[in-house]
Amino acid sequence: MLEQIKEKESLQNNSIEPSQDSLASIVLEIEKIPQEHWSNLLQIIRLYGESVKIKTPPVDAASKVIDELTNQDPIVKAARQQALLQLLETWAEKGDEQEQKETWAILSQALGVNDSSISA
Incomplete structure (x- = not known):
């Protein structure tokens, strides 16, 4: 099972488009983080989302x-x-x-x- 997860993660590192596998990889990474730190992680994710929105050129x-x-x-x-x-x-x-x-x-x-x- 662990090998399948690592294989999926390896495939995801080479993939350009997001997929269900990449979402599964994100969930797996989150599960490794202690729950008491999830609120901080959520803030980081939100800040990252905002930074991506800013960098994405608006319709000009x-x-x-x-x-x-x-x-x-x-x-x-x-x-x-x-x-x-x-x-x-x-x-x-x-x-x-x-x-x-x-x-x-x-x-x-x-x-x-x-x-x-x-x-x-």
């Missing part, structure tokens, strides 16, 4: 925006361009004219728009 909003901007679907692309034109027209109606011209120059270059005006 910037990645979603980049994915949306690089979407090559012609319908999505046309809708995106129309929305940008509407935004630029809104900016043209109010605000600092020099800043608008600079912004338009940067955006038109990035969008590959050859027209020097903001009209649709």
Whole structure:
């Protein structure tokens, strides 16, 4: 029996994905620890869980925006361009004219728009 447990633990050390065997190995390790220390172990496990959550990159909003901007679907692309034109027209109606011209120059270059005006 002891050899089977050691064999399972050995297999788990080489395994990447968690499984029922890894859970069994964790339980076996916990059973080796005196019960009076389980509350400390629980705190350690919780702290470890929190540290893993922090290190796991959250869903990045910037990645979603980049994915949306690089979407090559012609319908999505046309809708995106129309929305940008509407935004630029809104900016043209109010605000600092020099800043608008600079912004338009940067955006038109990035969008590959050859027209020097903001009209649709």
